[in-house]
Ligand SMILES: Cc1ncc(C[n+]2csc(CCOP(=O)(O)OP(=O)(O)O)c2C)c(N)n1
């Protein structure tokens with residue numbers, strides 16, 4: 001049984017996992033001269049906590065080095081199932097925005113479910129570690145490059161678990177850009193109508209989407225008030241404060257209906273060249289200048305030294 005407070009040693013361990021997540025995502029961006037680095041920087045602590053302290057995932061069912069892509073699923077051949085790397089449960093974590101896949105691959109590498117070398121070797125043609133993850137990508141459950149799909153899938157699985165008496169909670173990470181899509185609100189409405197106490201949602205509230213800052217693209221207003229009006233149990237928290245974030249995640253896991261954490265994140269956190277990119281709306285996808293590459297390389301080396 002998890003305690004409601006995280007001690008100093010566990011906090012340091014979670015911070016180390018978060019640091020590794022940032023390093024692996026940064027190495028990806030360096031190697032590919034571009035990547036979804038900000039999403040990893042904004043969710044590093046949340047993913048580290050979910051994986052190491054909050055969810056009961058079970059050991060990975062797949063090898064540390066993934067096989068090459070074989071085929072799309074067919075009758076009699078389910079193909080490669082990305083969720084197998086998350087273990088057999090009882091809990092499951094679904095990453096909805098597929099461009100957050102790098103953050104999740106980095107989490108698998110930081111928590112011993114993927115060989116870090118595979119991050120480079122298998123993000124090539126024919127590899128399953130796609131930059132926009134799909135259901136065959138390690139750690140990914142749903143093909144959700146078209147956004148706002150995976151919450152509905154998680155919801156369906158939570159309902160199915162209720163009907164079959166299957167234990168365990170379905171956690172879904174969604175993005176604030178997905179709140180600009182109707183399907184998200186339909187799913188939330190049904191989750192409340194069904195009273196799902198096995199559905200837990202983390203909203204990465206980084207206040208940006210692909211075209212820039214949320215208010216400049218399309219204002220979504222008081223998100224927490226809207227979520228409460230829909231009937232959810234709503235929690236709000238700083239996405240980077242590990243010990244109290246842990247307590248909040250545990251608390252929301254006890255709710256008698258669907259609960260959601262509005263996780264206020266700083267997608268520029270961790271590397272010094274990122275904050276100016278926030279100002280200029282160049283954070284959603286980070287293509288590095290030669291100067292940024294040099295700086296990032298040295299900051300990754302320093303961070304790796306601190307956390308390993
Ligand atoms: C249904 C759909 N509409 C539009 C897009 C184009 N798109 C790709 S990423 C993105 C931004 C979504 O916002 P968010 O996930 O919050 O982005 P981030 O915080 O990572 O910048 C958009 C609109 C898409 N992939 N799917």
Ligand SMILES: [Mg+2]
Nearest residue numbers: 176177208209
């Ligand atoms: Mg966003």
